[in-house]
Amino acid sequence: MSAPDPTPVTLPEIQASKERGEPLVMVTAYDYTTALLADRSGVDLVLVGDSLGMVVLGYESTVPVTMDEMVHHTRAAARGCRRAFVVGDLPFMSYQVSAEDAVRSAGRLVKEGGADAIKLEGGREMLPQVRAITAAGIPVMAHLGLTPQTATRLGGYRVQGRDAAGARRILEDALLLEEAGAFAVLVECVPDRLAGLLRRRLRVPLIGIGAGPDCDGQVLVFHDLLGLYDRFTPRFVKRYADLGAAAVQALSAYADDVRGRRFPGPEHGFTIPEAEMDALLRTLEDE
Numbered sequence: 001m002s003a004p005d006p007t008p009v010t011l012p013e014i015q016a017s018k019e020r021g022e023p024l025v026m027v028t029a030y031d032y033t034t035a036l037l038a039d040r041s042g043v044d045l046v047l048v049g050d051s052l053g054m055v056v057l058g059y060e061s062t063v064p065v066t067m068d069e070m071v072h073h074t075r076a077a078a079r080g081c082r083r084a085f086v087v088g089d090l091p092f093m094s095y096q097v098s099a100e101d102a103v104r105s106a107g108r109l110v111k112e113g114g115a116d117a118i119k120l121e122g123g124r125e126m127l128p129q130v131r132a133i134t135a136a137g138i139p140v141m142a143h144l145g146l147t148p149q150t151a152t153r154l155g156g157y158r159v160q161g162r163d164a165a166g167a168r169r170i171l172e173d174a175l176l177l178e179e180a181g182a183f184a185v186l187v188e189c190v191p192d193r194l195a196g197l198l199r200r201r202l203r204v205p206l207i208g209i210g211a212g213p214d215c216d217g218q219v220l221v222f223h224d225l226l227g228l229y230d231r232f233t234p235r236f237v238k239r240y241a242d243l244g245a246a247a248v249q250a251l252s253a254y255a256d257d258v259r260g261r262r263f264p265g266p267e268h269g270f271t272i273p274e275a276e277m278d279a280l281l282r283t284l285e286d287e
């Protein structure tokens with residue numbers, strides 16, 4: 001495998017990938033180590049997704065994730081990215097109330113978290129936020145289709161755009177968001193051919209998750225892809241490794257070794273010459 005090109009990925013490069021018809025690769029990462037691994041693998045974009053609420057923090061959904069948690073994790077992940085373009089996710093209620101809130105929250109992810117861009121969920125109702133954040137100089141990725149922060153309103157985690165009205169709304173929203181300045185649109189859980197239509201109609205890249213192959217790029221959650229989280233695995237996930245099982249096996253071997261007094265061995269300790277140690281211990285015993 002050749003080493004990935006170390007030149008940092010830029011916005012013009014992301015746009016040019018669409019124009020060249022070269023798929024963009026995006027994966028989530030939530031801390032220094034996961035981001036370093038993603039970056040070394042040569043992915044183009046790292047998303048510090050609010051999915052960290054489930055896979056890192058153990059919440060039931062993304063709803064409880066706070067701005068401080070996102071800043072903390074974005075800062076750690078950004079330190080691990082030399083090449084990948086870092087997108088920080090705005091958590092629920094950090095941008096919905098007003099455009100002013102949205103700019104302030106986006107600013108924190110960039111200024112304190114080191115993100116290159118932010119992502120937010122929602123369609124036409126988010127146009128003022130997208131315009132204001134873009135005007136403040138922060139690139140925005142829009143997220144349409146299944147929007148997990150408001151999944152309750154959508155009737156749960158289900159495919160979106162299945163009927164003409166729903167599909168039309170997603171298409172119109174995508175075009176409006178592009179017009180408002182979004183540099184890319186992420187679409188989650190929509191029928192493959194609707195994604196294909198979106199890709200053809202949008203000038204900016206369309207990144208898909210559960211949206212089929214006819215997108216300009218794909219994104220997956222790090223823990224899903226590597227088999228590190230098995231509480232819930234959506235149908236659209238392809239698991240490339242079973243690191244969760246490998247980790248449990250390794251940790252059990254460690255536990256067995258400690259209980260069986262096989263770890264640590266002499267090679268893991270710090271032994272000094274016997275005579276020197278004897279003298280040292282005698283001194284301590286005399287005290």
Ligand code: KIV
Binds near residue numbers: 028047188
């Ligand atoms: O938070 C996240 O990880 C996401 C992806 C599922 C796209 O939004």
